[in-house]
Amino acid sequence: MIFNSLPFLVFIAFFLPVYFHLRGQWRLWWCLLASYFFYGWWDWRFLGLIAFSTLVDFFVGQRLSRTEEPNRRKWLLVVSIVVNLGVLAFFKYFNFFAASTAAFLSMLGWQVNWDVLHIILPVGISFYTFQSMSYTIDVYRRKIPATDSLLRFATYIAFFPQLVAGPIVRAAALLPQFQRDHHFRWDNFVIGGTQVLWGFFKKIAIADSLAPFVDQCFQSPHSFAALHLFIGIVFYSFQIYCDFSGYSDIAIGLARIMGFRFPENFRAPYFSQSFSEFWMRWHITLSSWLRDYLYIPLGGNRHGAWRTYRNLMITMVLGGLWHGASWVFVFWGLLHGLYLVGQRLVGPPFGKWLCAVGMPAVGRRLLNVLIVYTLTNVAWVFFRSPDFGTAMAVFEGVSDWSTFSWSLVINKFQVLKGGLLIALLLWVDGTSMRLNWQQLIWRKPQWQWATWAVMLWLIAFFGTFGANAFIYFQF
Secondary structure, eight states: OOTTSHHHHHHHHHHHHHHHHOOHHHHHHHHHHHHHHHHHHHHGGGHHHHHHHHHHHHHHHHHHHHOOOHHHHHHHHHHHHHHHHHHHHHHHHHHHHHHHHHHHHHHTTOOOOOOOOOOOOOTTHHHHHHHHHHHHHHHHTTSSOOOSOHHHHHHHHHOHHHHTTOOOOOHHHHGGGGGSOOOOOHHHHHHHHHHHHHHHIIIIIIIHHHHHHHHHHHHOGGGSOHHHHHHHHHHHHHHHHHHHHHHHHHHHHHHHHHTOOOOOOOOOGGGOSSHHHHHHHSSHHHHHHHIIIIIHHHTTTSSOHHHHHHHHHHHHHHHHHHHOSSHHHHHHHHHHHHHHHHHHHHHHHHHHHHHHTTOOHHHHHHHHHHHHHHHHHHHHHHHHSSSHHHHHHHHHHHTOGGGOOGGGOSOHHHHHHHHHHHHHHHHHHHHHTTOOHHHHHHHOHHHHHHHHHHHHHHHHHHOOOSOOOOGGGGO
């Protein structure tokens, strides 16, 4: 079930009144059953995977809390990691690694003919696997106590607002919230509802409006002029941002209505002045997960520059592989690893040079934002392309300056509409760095209804109502 569909609107309209009526264990059971129904709407057969991961990590956590012997604790942690990553690897990466191994052996002169398994990728498996693993790792590190309630833990793993595409909420932040009943509060409804509507606007009005133009560019890059392809690249950067952050906004807003607080997942990432800042603003919960459970255990920046660069590269390459079983995703992660390393090597002398030539502070900030955004778009081309050939064709087409002309752009109305929507998005993102729009709207009752009316009108006027799936469902 997807948020931007009629079945979900019926589901949430039925779920919320019952949720606020129930108390205690009955409310937890209602949340768990509703979450399993929400996920099973797509394919009920994969409910067994969520239940399996839940049972494994719950009982591993229980044993970790009762075991003091270091080696036994390590083995328990290994069991959790192997089971979770094993399930993820089979469903997401088996065919990828099998095909890559066959291609490598073919280069060595050995012909291998392996039958490809027709494996369906369960929606959201990467998200709930990471969320479940973080629980056992934190219990192992003694950062949190193991929960004694299987019902509470199962609800935490399967909680439907963030089940399919995040944010990845740590057990330390969410499990305690299931220990108390949340009553209906008007401020939660207004603030959460406003964020839900903003998420729908980003998904339905912006992302889905940009999608047809982007799809044309990447399906047949040789058919379009340079400016057309350039616009397509820019549009994709905002399509994926609005699609993914729109889902996060809806999830966070729904949780807020129910009384839960989820962490922020996006914070105006295209205003970043460095790549480290970009990853503190883009998919924040994944970035912090990779930092805490991969980068820091590898050594972080504690053992000199070269080891820091190595750790950055490993973290970003594996982060790219997390997004999808394809070498273009691996290369996307590799590029961002190189960006982070290059920032540490080139950033300080470049900043000193800009100061030396007398560039004002505002000019330096704007230049840094432009550099980060441009290089991020270079990486997005690989992320969006189905293969390296398509990505190279896009770059080849953009580099043909003889066709960099507005007259050769097709679907000019789509471009103008997309440009208007992006400008509105950037204005909101830019002002939100100084203003807390949610609190401002809440403090002024007359603004509440006006804001909702404007957003509903914008969604109705600009929206594309095709119940298009969110991009990150595939990850």
